[in-house]
Amino acid sequence: MAKETAAVTTYGDHEMITPQNKLRKAVSDKPFDPNDDPVARAEQALADLSGNFSSWMDEECERLDQARLACKTLGFTTAYKEKLFHAAHDIKGEAATFGFPACAGAADSLCRLIEYAPDPTKIPVKLVDQHVDAVRAIIREYTRSDAIALAAELNKRLREVTDEFLLHENRERPDVIASILGPSIIPNG
Amino acid sequence: MAVRIDFAKLRFLVIDDNAHMRRILRTLLHGFGAREVYEAEDGASGLESFTHYVPDIVITDWAMPIFDGLELTQMIRQPGANSNPYVAIVMLTGHSEKKRVTAARDAGITEFLAKPISAKGLYERIVNVVASPRPFIKTKNYFGPDRRRMTSSNYSGPDRRKGGKADVFRQSALLDKVRAPG
Numbered sequence: 420m421a422k423e424t425a426a427v428t429t430y431g432d433h434e435m436i437t438p439q440n441k442l443r444k445a446v447s448d449k450p451f452d453p454n455d456d457p458v459a460r461a462e463q464a465l466a467d468l469s470g471n472f473s474s475w476m477d478e479e480c481e482r483l484d485q486a487r488l489a490c491k492t493l494g495f496t497t498a499y500k501e502k503l504f505h506a507a508h509d510i511k512g513e514a515a516t517f518g519f520p521a522c523a524g525a526a527d528s529l530c531r532l533i534e535y536a537p538d539p540t541k542i543p544v545k546l547v548d549q550h551v552d553a554v555r556a557i558i559r560e561y562t563r564s565d566a567i568a569l570a571a572e573l574n575k576r577l578r579e580v581t582d583e584f585l586l587h588e589n590r591e592r593p594d595v596i597a598s599i600l601g602p603s604i605i606p607n608g
Numbered sequence: 609m610a611v612r613i614d615f616a617k618l619r620f621l622v623i624d625d626n627a628h629m630r631r632i633l634r635t636l637l638h639g640f641g642a643r644e645v646y647e648a649e650d651g652a653s654g655l656e657s658f659t660h661y662v663p664d665i666v667i668t669d670w671a672m673p674i675f676d677g678l679e680l681t682q683m684i685r686q687p688g689a690n691s692n693p694y695v696a697i698v699m700l701t702g703h704s705e706k707k708r709v710t711a712a713r714d715a716g717i718t719e720f721l722a723k724p725i726s727a728k729g730l731y732e733r734i735v736n737v738v739a740s741p742r743p744f745i746k747t748k749n750y751f752g753p754d755r756r757r758m759t760s761s762n763y764s765g766p767d768r769r770k771g772g773k774a775d776v777f778r779q780s781a782l783l784d785k786v787r788a789p790g
């Protein structure tokens with residue numbers, strides 16, 4: 420297989436390399452067609468897929484529940500802790516896409532609880548239960564007229580309790596506290 | 609005038625352990641007009657697929673089993689170790705902390721896209737890597753796209769692009785810190 424070709428400029432402690440631009444082949448020289456919007460096409464394709472989202476979210480919730488059960492019955496080992504983290508992390512990332520944005524906060528709070536607890540065996544099981552049950556309840560009750568407001572209140576309280584626990588557990592680790600309190604690149608995220 | 613991309617001329621590799629997210633990405637890419645979209649479900653099979661399919665653009669998740677998107681990026685960004693260490697890598701992740709963006713940048717990703725995914729966000733990242741590729745920088749401990757995206761008229765530090773000796777960034781400590789925070 421042919422190797423890349425590249426132009427190299429050498430500076431005092433580094434090189435600047437300009438590789439052959441193999442992607443230029445994809446820049447279209449066709450006249451701009453205002454009626455052809457690739458983003459709109461993709462959004463429509465996603466909308467066509469959206470009939471699956473509710474059942475996909477149910478599957479993700481089931482996965483979260485199974486991971487919670489494994490941690491509770493078999494212990495907060497590295498493997499089970501990671502399964503629980505990944506399940507919550509996936510829900511956090513998919514929630515808005517699947518039409519349940521209000522459950523992302525509880526899933527995010529659970530991720531933080533697992534990620535920043537220095538000793539996972541000290542994580543209160545009840546707090547894990549509250550997070551998992553909150554995610555499930557928010558999704559289950561999503562059609563209620565007050566669902567978004569209730570979810571916001573639930574997410575806020577879970578985040579407060581989690582942060583209180585994490586700040587106490589990391590009281591000797593200022594760098595971790597800085598991360599816990601650090602900014603998100605997503606507004607209100 | 610806006611740059612238009614012919615997605616049918618691009619080959620994509622999507623690496624994500626979540627089957628639902630792979631389906632969503634495939635749907636969006638096909639919606640843009642892509643025809644060649646390959647998938648892998650973890651970092652190890654992702655690296656294998658990278659070697660086998662020689663994609664133009666890699667879209668990878670961060671948190672994955674076996675090895676994660678950050679480690680995968682570092683494996684790809686090895687000059688001389690594979691056929692295309694310059695490949696465009698878009699990291700799509702649920703991580704949204706600023707330190708994560710910095711760590712991903714220092715591992716050599718080309719673009720960062722935080723979930724929730726949107727058609728517009730993904731499209732913009734792809735147009736950016738195709739139409740505005742950045743040069744690569746090779747130092748003692750970094751190989752990847754130029755991390756400087758803009759120039760500041762107020763900058764007053766040493767100018768490393770005019771020769772002479774300058775500071776060397778220690779990135780490994782930051783990467784280790786991000787990987788094992790708890």
